[in-house]
Amino acid sequence: MLQRRSLMQGGAALALLGLGACATPTPSKARVLVVGGGYGGATAAKYVRLLSDYKIDVVLVEPNSAFVSCPISNLVLGGSRTMADITTPYDALVKNHGVTIVRDMVASIDATKKVAVLASGPTIAYDKLILSPGIDLMWNSIEGLKAANDAGTIVQAWKAGTETMALRRQLEAMRDGGVYALTIPEAPYRCPPGPYERACQVASYFKATKPKSKVLILDANQDVTSKGPLFKKVWAEQYAGMLEYRPQHKAVAVDASSMAVKFEVHDEVKADVLNVLPSMRAGLIAVQTGLANSNARWCNVNYLSFESTAAKDIHVIGDSIQIAPAMPKSAHMANSQGKVTAAAVVAQLNGWEVNPAPMLTNTCYSFTDAKQVIHVASVHEYVAAEKTFKTVAGSGGVSAAPNEVEGGYAWNWARTIWADTLI
Numbered sequence: 116m117l118q119r120r121s122l123m124q125g126g127a128a129l130a131l132l133g134l135g136a137c138a139t140p141t142p143s144k145a146r147v148l149v150v151g152g153g154y155g156g157a158t159a160a161k162y163v164r165l166l167s168d169y170k171i172d173v174v175l176v177e178p179n180s181a182f183v184s185c186p187i188s189n190l191v192l193g194g195s196r197t198m199a200d201i202t203t204p205y206d207a208l209v210k211n212h213g214v215t216i217v218r219d220m221v222a223s224i225d226a227t228k229k230v231a232v233l234a235s236g237p238t239i240a241y242d243k244l245i246l247s248p249g250i251d252l253m254w255n256s257i258e259g260l261k262a263a264n265d266a267g268t269i270v271q272a273w274k275a276g277t278e279t280m281a282l283r284r285q286l287e288a289m290r291d292g293g294v295y296a297l298t299i300p301e302a303p304y305r306c307p308p309g310p311y312e313r314a315c316q317v318a319s320y321f322k323a324t325k326p327k328s329k330v331l332i333l334d335a336n337q338d339v340t341s342k343g344p345l346f347k348k349v350w351a352e353q354y355a356g357m358l359e360y361r362p363q364h365k366a367v368a369v370d371a372s373s374m375a376v377k378f379e380v381h382d383e384v385k386a387d388v389l390n391v392l393p394s395m396r397a398g399l400i401a402v403q404t405g406l407a408n409s410n411a412r413w414c415n416v417n418y419l420s421f422e423s424t425a426a427k428d429i430h431v432i433g434d435s436i437q438i439a440p441a442m443p444k445s446a447h448m449a450n451s452q453g454k455v456t457a458a459a460v461v462a463q464l465n466g467w468e469v470n471p472a473p474m475l476t477n478t479c480y481s482f483t484d485a486k487q488v489i490h491v492a493s494v495h496e497y498v499a500a501e502k503t504f505k506t507v508a509g510s511g512g513v514s515a516a517p518n519e520v521e522g523g524y525a526w527n528w529a530r531t532i533w534a535d536t537l538i
């Protein structure tokens with residue numbers, strides 16, 4: 116079948132689908148359009164195919180030629196893993212599951228006509244749209260940051276890819292005795308423990324190769340936002356004198372010429388390598404479509420089906436959504452939401468009842484050096500009376516201390532979730 120074997124540029128894939136430059140009427144066979152082939156979108160695309168017994172057509176629009184994982188990308192900065200380790204091709208979604216992949220960006224969505232317009236021009240009509248565009252970095256929240264990022268002077272590396280390697284090169288080029296400073300925005304942001312893991316990875320690299328150097332964490336939050344006691348113990352015991360944590364440091368401006376970052380309250384800080392993370396919001400296409408109806412930053416959804424509260428038949432998942440209590444913006448959570456949403460969409464398209472009691476899980480491992488790991492885990496259940504997800508009492512927990520056994524679990528978690536999402 117043509118639809119089972121299409122991984123191609125936008126125009127060619129659309130031609131095979133019988134679509135041209137204009138929207139076509141909704142076909143008798145239902146079509147689910149998935150926007151974004153990251154953790155949420157790729158999972159949803161695969162599971163709509165699986166749960167519909169391959170009866171529903173799935174078109175996935177994603178600009179990147181391969182999937183690059185943010186989880187484990189901090190280890191590329193630390194030097195113990197490579198970009199090849201965190202990159203998976205998309206072709207198994209096509210070969211194994213018959214997903215049609217269109218390599219393009221969705222430029223706009225008409226929620227009334229149920230049509231998406233690609234950046235290259237063609238349109239795709241849908242019966243259901245699943246949107247998982249990740250995050251948009253709010254450059255304007257820090258004066259001077261956009262220009263410094265465009266010039267390649269100050270990188271974020273919060274979307275794994277070219278900036279991950281750019282930051283690694285900056286760290287490699289830094290003199291021994293230099294300072295790496297990482298600023299963290301106020302929560303909520305993508306991956307609560309991610310910045311603290313990154314600081315550990317850079318400190319681990321410095322300890323081995325540039326022992327006179329320093330890691331400075333400049334956190335806009337009151338305190339460490341995830342696994343706090345564990346990270347603080349690691350910093351005090353493993354990276355004493357090398358890693359310093361400063362809470363309540365909200366970055367407001369950068370000066371790339373002097374490599375300085377300025378704060379709302381405290382004195383400016385200069386560094387040899389500046390890694391500045393601005394505030395975050397839902398992916399741009401979600402914002403532009405008018406779906407970011409929570410503080411103009413995140414997308415409110417009906418948690419039973421993840422259908423947007425702003426537009427019918429558009430389901431939003433992953434980092435873009437307004438979270439339920441204690442729900443992290445994580446890859447594991449996006450993958451879990453992808454499956455719940457796929458099941459709900461398949462049920463709705465078949466006229467079946469949507470599962471009234473969905474569950475979500477989350478495990479987040481953080482490497483404190485190349486081998487040792489700490490984790491946090493939780494199980495979330497839908498509470499119908501409150502129309503939200505809540506953590507199941509007694510579920511999950513955190514590690515007692517960093518250990519190498521969990522280092523093995525963490526790497527296996529990564530390989531398993533890549534397979535579950537993409538193979």
Ligand SMILES: Cc1cc2nc3c(=O)[nH]c(=O)nc-3n(C[C@H](O)[C@H](O)[C@H](O)COP(=O)(O)OP(=O)(O)OC[C@H]3O[C@@H](n4cnc5c(N)ncnc54)[C@H](O)[C@@H]3O)c2cc1C
Nearest residue numbers: 151153154155185186221249306433434444445446447449
């Ligand atoms: C350094 C770091 C470490 C992390 N570690 C962990 C971890 O250990 N465990 C964990 O669970 N989570 C971790 N995370 C968090 C995790 O990466 C995110 O929560 C997860 O990627 C969210 O999935 P998503 O589908 O919402 O977004 P993404 O995975 O970012 O996918 C979004 C996709 O949408 C595409 N896209 C965007 N706009 C459009 C458009 N208009 N048209 C078409 N495509 C579009 C993008 O190209 C991208 O491929 C980490 C994050 C970082 C930055």
